[in-house]
Amino acid sequence: xxxxxxxxxxxxxxxxxxxxxxxxxxxxxxxxxxxxxxxxxxxxxxxxxxxxxxxxxxxxxxxxxxxxxxxxxxxxxxxxxxxxxxxxxxxxxxxxxxxxxxxxxxxxxxxxxxxxxxxxxxxxxxxxxxxxxxxxxxxxxxxxxxxxxxxxxxxxxxxxxxxxxxxxxxxxxxxxxxxxxxxxxxxxxxxxxxxxxxxxxxxxxxxxxxxxxxxxxxxxxxxxxxxxxxxxxxxxxxxxxxxxxxxxxxxxxxxxxxxxxxxxxxxxxxxxxxxxxxxxxxxxxxxxxxxxxxxxxxxxxxxxxxxxxxxxxxxxxxxxxxxxxxxxxxxxxxxxxxx
Numbered sequence: 001x002x003x004x005x006x007x008x009x010x011x012x013x014x015x016x017x018x019x020x021x022x023x024x025x026x027x028x029x030x031x032x033x034x035x036x037x038x039x040x041x042x043x044x045x046x047x048x049x050x051x052x053x054x055x056x057x058x059x060x061x062x063x064x065x066x067x068x069x070x071x072x073x074x075x076x077x078x079x080x081x082x083x084x085x086x087x088x089x090x091x092x093x094x095x096x097x098x099x100x101x102x103x104x105x106x107x108x109x110x111x112x113x114x115x116x117x118x119x120x121x122x123x124x125x126x127x128x129x130x131x132x133x134x135x136x137x138x139x140x141x142x143x144x145x146x147x148x149x150x151x152x153x154x155x156x157x158x159x160x161x162x163x164x165x166x167x168x169x170x171x172x173x174x175x176x177x178x179x180x181x182x183x184x185x186x187x188x189x190x191x192x193x194x195x196x197x198x199x200x201x202x203x204x205x206x207x208x209x210x211x212x213x214x215x216x217x218x219x220x221x222x223x224x225x226x227x228x229x230x231x232x233x234x235x236x237x238x239x240x241x242x243x244x245x246x247x248x249x250x251x252x253x254x255x256x257x258x259x260x261x262x263x264x265x266x267x268x269x270x271x272x273x274x275x276x277x278x279x280x281x282x283x284x285x286x287x288x289x290x291x292x293x294x295x296x297x298x299x300x301x302x303x304x305x306x307x308x309x310x311x312x313x314x315x316x317x318x319x320x321x322x323x324x325x326x327x328x329x330x331x332x333x334x335x336x337x338x339x
Contacts, residue, residue, distance in 0.1 A: 152268055169252070
């Protein structure tokens with residue numbers, strides 16, 4: 001049994017995952033863990049093998065983390081999805097051997113139905129939601145994404161995640177609460193995990209609390225009220241609805257599905273179109289590169305043959321030179337050069 005840490009990129013999933021590791025849940029083998037970097041100095045708590053598998057599945061459906069695919073209602077019946085489920089289920093056994101663990105990769109928020117099949121719905125989900133304006137600012141800073149694109153991505157992740165978690169065991173918290181009231185938030189998370197049998201009853205939260213670093217919070221809204229009012233109404237409504245879900249849900253049900261705004265649909269469709277154009281362009285370049293590489297190899301082979309022939313001729317000349325007296329050879333060479 002384990003926990004899925006879900007939430008949009010730059011939403012505090014890493015901080016939450018670090019606290020879960022401090023509670024005794026396993027992140028996985030050290031040689032598979034993504035290292036820390038400037039974007040996340042405390043570490044990502046993600047496994048390369050899981051991230052790559054999620055990337056491959058998103059790519060199969062024509063998307064990637066910053067360009068979510070438009071998934072059909074029956075996408076889990078696809079053969080590639082079924083192979084993904086089978087492979088990941090076996091992979092989790094290899095990674096954790098039946099021990100308590102957590103899996104953290106924001107991409108899972110887009111792929112919840114497949115991961116619920118992987119875990120046979122035995123895992124719980126710990127969800128963290130961050131102010132969409134802060135997320136958009138962080139994505140702009142790290143990835144250069146326009147703010148409106150960041151807001152659309154935030155909405156796409158959260159809509160898919162909350163929709164597809166219906167009926168699951170879910171605990172929802174917000175990033176603002178986590179950094180401002182870590183004792184309350186982590187105590188509530190631990191209580192949910194105890195109720196679901198994921199941690200021991202005598203769990204000590206000291207280490208988990210010390211893992212929360214409020215000073216690492218960047219891109220905080222300077223004027224929260226002003227920032228909220230400046231964002232589209234669809235985003236504000238979704239954030240309020242998500243915040244209202246805070247706490248433990250033994251059978252999650254948001255109660256409603258807020259429809260995306262027209263601008264979200266158009267913007268994300270444009271990103272998918274551009275992504276497909278880029279992939280096609282890359283594929284054509286790879287074909288051209290392969291052709292040039294083949295021609296280059298042929299030319300190098302011909303060059304090698306020519307060089308070998310020159311070497312043979314030089315050797316023949318050298319043999320002749322050794323057989324003929326010097327003055328006579330020089331006279332012969334002079335005569336040949338005038339001919």
